[in-house]
Amino acid sequence: xxxxxxxxxxLFLPFMERLIGNEGIEIKIDNDGEFTDRCxxxxxxxxxxxxxxxxxxxxxxxxxxxxxxxxxxDCEVIVNVAGLEFSEALAVVDHIKSSPKSPLSIPxx
Numbered sequence: 001x002x003x004x005x006x007x008x009x010x011l012f013l014p015f016m017e018r019l020i021g022n023e024g025i026e027i028k029i030d031n032d033g034e035f036t037d038r039c040x041x042x043x044x045x046x047x048x049x050x051x052x053x054x055x056x057x058x059x060x061x062x063x064x065x066x067x068x069x070x071x072x073x074d075c076e077v078i079v080n081v082a083g084l085e086f087s088e089a090l091a092v093v094d095h096i097k098s099s100p101k102s103p104l105s106i107p108x109x
Contacts, residue, residue: 002058004065007082011054013092016082018050020089025074027086035086039075046074 024046025039051059070080
């Protein structure tokens with residue numbers, strides 16, 4: 001039976017890393033120190049693509065969960081569902097890359 005990818009699910013952090021990175025909205029800091037991203041069409045297209053590659057995840061139910069928790073587009077999944085500002089999201093990715101085995105949690109809104 002496929003599961004809903006909630007913020008408590010063991011695969012949520014790996015999903016977030018992919019959504020924040022180049023498979024997803026690709027959050028970056030530009031030369032002026034401003035955040036840039038590819039989240040500009042009010043959709044969950046990157047989330048859906050990533051979820052479809054994750055074994056054991058109920059994609060439709062997960063997308064419904066995201067929307068029920070304020071995630072109507074990919075960047076809102078990061079900000080509203082995960083409860084992260086973009087600066088925190090980048091810190092999560094940096095932490096995962098530098099210490100993949102060390103525990104990290106995302107605060108729940």
